[in-house]
Amino acid sequence: MSAGPKIPPDLAATIVDPLAYGAWQPLLDAYATLRREAPIALAEIPGYRPFWVVTRHADILKISKDNTTFLNNPATVVLAPIMAEMFVAHLMNGSPHLVKSLVQMDAPEHPKYRRLTQDWFMPANLKTIEANIRTIAKASVDKMLAMGGECDFARDVASMYPLHVVMELLGVPESDEPLMLKLTQELFGGQDPDLNRTRAVQMSAEEATKIMAQTVADFNAYFEAMAQDRRANPRQDLATIIATGMIDGAPIPDYESAGYYTIVATAGHDTTSASTAGAMWALAQDPEQFAKVKADRTLLPGLIEEAIRWTTPVQHFMRTVAADTEIGGVSMKAGDWLMLCYISGNYDESVFPEPERFDATRSPNRHISFGSGAHQCLGLHLARLEMKILFEELLDRLDSVELAGEPKRSQSTFVGGPKTLPLRFKAA
Template identity: 50%
Template sequence: MNTANFNLPKDVAKILVDPIAQTDLERLHAAYTWMRANNAFGRATIDGFDPFWVVTKHADVSAISRDNNLFHNGDYSLTCRPKAAINHIIATTGCPHIVKGLVHSDGDEHKNLRALTQAWFMPNSLLKLDGRIRTFATSIVDKLQQGNGNVVDFAKDIALYYPLHVIMDILGVPPEDEPRMLMLTQELFASEDPELKRARQGVSASPSDMGKALMAVVADFNDYFERVIADRRTNPRNDVATLLANAVVNGKPLSNMQRIAYFLIIATAGHDTTSSSSAIAMWALSRFPELLPRLKADPSLIPQFVDEALRFASPVRHFMRTATADTEIRGRTIRKGDWLMLCYGSANRDEEVFENPFHFNIDRKPNRHLAFGIGGHVCLGQHLAKLEMRILFEELIPRLQSVEPAGEMDLVASCFIAGPKHLPVRCIVH
């Protein structure tokens, strides 16, 4: 068959690159559901974008994620951006990435970079942080208690700050700089959101302007972490910043781009996705009243509650991969150099894997969600994210007497990483 026979309808394809459309979860998941049923491996051809294949089934997302030789992260943009934005980034950096580090690398380069910090984020190492994280979690619950009976924006005022404080503590960023890290993270991941983007004038900026804004955000990150690197080389401490400032791979220091990229990925992805998933967990508690008494009666269910919140949230909308050779998937011929969009939110609602996928069910065992990805590029901080969420709700649920919605959840306008921007709830905490 001709490639055109596999093309997605224009109105369906456009949702995949429309940040405003993706704030409507019902509309987004209706598109995913249609694709899984009718064109599970379709091709999107959208004006202003390079064509790309859209991977919507759990099995296909898993298989492609595991085949790191056939499908690369680093050969082209890892996120689906307009061609003009990618061209601006290439003209500025010499590659299709605003920075090129851990998540943008493949093969031995990726393995070596990942090995630098992997020990910090393994379960045995994280056990040492349990007490510190629990102290942070307790302070968050205390903050909720202070507003008893009043409406609180759990996403904006609570969920954002808990994982931010944890990861900055591990990285070695002082508390007084956390607001700056949060602002830069939002400007990077929510570059298309009119409330959070660097240029606050709306979503009408041109694709090339988007590329310029992203590069400006990265420049600010670079300026900050250059000072951190200089300090840790003179005054080493027991933190990840010291490790990265002095890191050597195969006898050679990291390049400046690799080092800054590493700082950036930990300082951004290390908290943003966890805050989104934590907010979705609170949304579930407010919307499904049977959950709270069940979790209070049996706290051993909290890890399952966390996993289901991660599946439901799927805060990373997508990552892109680039084929390194011709291959065939679901009867489609994928050519070398073709671009593929892995849709994690769709995979996590796949009816072949999850019974009643739109039902929030904490009894799923095993819960085979792909919120952290899978394979060689599985999220480095997955164990930390689960630990943070588990501890937060272990501290909150015994003290939470009631919670109810106080308005509609408002999502970040983003096609890449998105979660609740506002979640008004009314709760009683003792």
């Protein structure tokens, strides 16, 4: 590992603590200190391999665009303790990945797999399903209004609406959507006692990884059966594209096929759910901003981008240095491990004035929530369209919204967002 500036132990402990992500403000404060005093520095934390922590927007963007020097595949792309890394390597016969999806691939493999489904997520194709998405959005708002003036927006609306959209695209029957939601929450919320598989408050790294492996096994079993069905009975859905896809003239191997299904099924809805709940959270605590957006729908695209920035559902990714390099005046060696802190980049004062303030009129809004470069989020156009349609329907039919209790974020260092959002509302 390269030598360089080191992060103070208290700040290093904060950025790996799920409780800090749930509390949010301690995490924002820690990142603000790092951006100011040690924007690229080494974290040496008991139980973890040393890793660089990258907190400035410009540095994160530069690394994200350089997919030759900074790789996804050689090591886990999600921060994990040494014991968890060792357990996965043992379980997966040396691979660092429980799941191998687009996220865990580098060129030349990555672009080949990405091209299989890319067209499905482009604006031209999304126009063909826009009416169906609006039907789903209307039904979601109907359900909310039928609750009599109060709901948990995160649970009752934000989690279910994008789930239904992406499951229809994928070809998962509506009756299986609760299972997909449960498994997704277990996968991304493995550190949260309200979301993980056993509801345990404390687990060792090995215990948590074992439980996550069980969730992955459930996903694999479900999608293996779906792939077999689609090969025998092809349909016009994403499941068929993956099941019958060819890479270099051969069918997609089972490991990669299972990972493809899982990333579409999980990231395809959970991150949009988080941003949707984040937008409503902001509007519920700012009646003036709610009134402005309701009166002027040209502000809606800005509201969506600001919600995606302010919430930052994908909170970090790890990268591995392929060749000796220098970033931000810090030298790194081949094999070094680094953490791209997207929350910090999205709250960088040099790019976003008053970053903790939610501002639907913020312009420009160069957030990095979707990543950049070859690994930019495949579903970004779908996410924006889903949010736009839902908030058009919500703003048409709501007269006011306010918090009816204390919202809570998930206790997760990887993918997170509001897990409860109690709302009181009046119909228009």
